[in-house]
Amino acid sequence: MTHAAVYESWPNVECVLHGHAPMIWDCAEGLGLVSTPADVDYGTPEMVQATRVLASTHPQLDFFVMKGHQDGVVSLGNTIDEAGRRLLAVWASAEGWRKHVRKY
Numbered sequence: 001m002t003h004a005a006v007y008e009s010w011p012n013v014e015c016v017l018h019g020h021a022p023m024i025w026d027c028a029e030g031l032g033l034v035s036t037p038a039d040v041d042y043g044t045p046e047m048v049q050a051t052r053v054l055a056s057t058h059p060q061l062d063f064f065v066m067k068g069h070q071d072g073v074v075s076l077g078n079t080i081d082e083a084g085r086r087l088l089a090v091w092a093s094a095e096g097w098r099k100h101v102r103k104y
Contacts, residue, residue, distance in 0.1 A: 001043060001044075001045070001047065001048050002018070002042065002043070002047050002048060002051055002066075002074070003016045003018065004048075005047075005048040005051040005052055006051060006055075006074065006076060008052075009051060009052050009054075009055030009056075010055055010059075010061070010076060012078065013076045013077065013078070014077070014078050014079065015076070015077045015078065015079055015080045015082065015083045016074060016075075016076055016083070017074065017075040017076075017077075017080070017083045017084060017087055018072065018073070018074050019072075019073055019075075019087065020070075020071040020072060020073070021071060021073045021087075021091060021094075022071045023091065023094045023095065023098065024065065024073050024090055024091060024094045025065055025067075025070070025071045025072065025073060026094075026098075027093075027094040027097050027098060028065040028067070030097050030101065031090070031093055031094060031097055033063065033064065033065050033090070034054060034058055034061055034063075034064045034065070035064055035065035035066065035067045036050040036051065036054065036064065036065070036066050036067055036068060036069075037050060037067060037068060038067040038068050039068055040066075040067075040068040041068045041069065042066055042068065042069035042072055047066070047068070047069075061076070062075070062076045062077065062086055063075050063076065063086055063087070063090055073087070073090070075087040075090070
């Protein structure tokens with residue numbers, strides 16, 4: 001249902017990658033990543049609604065975290081390569097952020 005909500009909400013998106021990335025999920029707030037609410041479970045009508053809200057408030061969004069779905073992340077793109085590169089870029093940012101935070 002969430003994937004369908006993405007395609008409906010962002011007409012320019014042609015690829016949705018949903019994965020599980022604990023490091024990104026844990027660093028989401030520190031990285032300023034957009035996320036769905038923590039009390040919204042994946043695969044529910046509430047997640048569909050939360051996804052639609054993200055689209056209406058962030059029409060250019062290309063990555064978000066599902067805080068109600070342990071380690072759940074979503075990368076959007078026009079192609080699988082684009083969505084995959086975006087996911088890897090966010091992963092690298094999370095890795096750098098964690099290393100920076102551990103210094104202090």
